[in-house]
Amino acid sequence: xxxxxxxxxxxxxxxxxxxxxxxxxxxxxxxxxxxxxxxxxxxxxxxxxxxxxxxxxxxxxxxxxxxxxxxxxxxxxxxxxxxxxxx
Numbered sequence: 001x002x003x004x005x006x007x008x009x010x011x012x013x014x015x016x017x018x019x020x021x022x023x024x025x026x027x028x029x030x031x032x033x034x035x036x037x038x039x040x041x042x043x044x045x046x047x048x049x050x051x052x053x054x055x056x057x058x059x060x061x062x063x064x065x066x067x068x069x070x071x072x073x074x075x076x077x078x079x080x081x082x083x084x085x086x087x
Contacts, residue, residue: 010064014057022048 024043031041048056078086 006064006068007061010061013064014060017060018053018057022053 026049029045030040033044
């Protein structure tokens with residue numbers, strides 16, 4: 001149950017945060033280069049390709065699932081009343 005509840009969070013993080021991070025990267029790197037008077041080439045700025053974005057998005061789901069295993073395992077071993085009180 002704990003893992004199932006984090007799947008939605010992991011999917012939301014993967015589908016929203018990865019594109020936002022790529023956009024932030026595309027904005028911040030040229031701004032940093034411009035601040036010191038450098039014009040950075042496109043090969044420095046465009047480091048993410050479409051095939052790399054799917055594993056990044058799925059990584060958020062994996063991190064959320066792994067993060068839920070410890071509390072989920074504890075709740076499965078604990079008595080019902082104890083687990084409900086700590087929630």
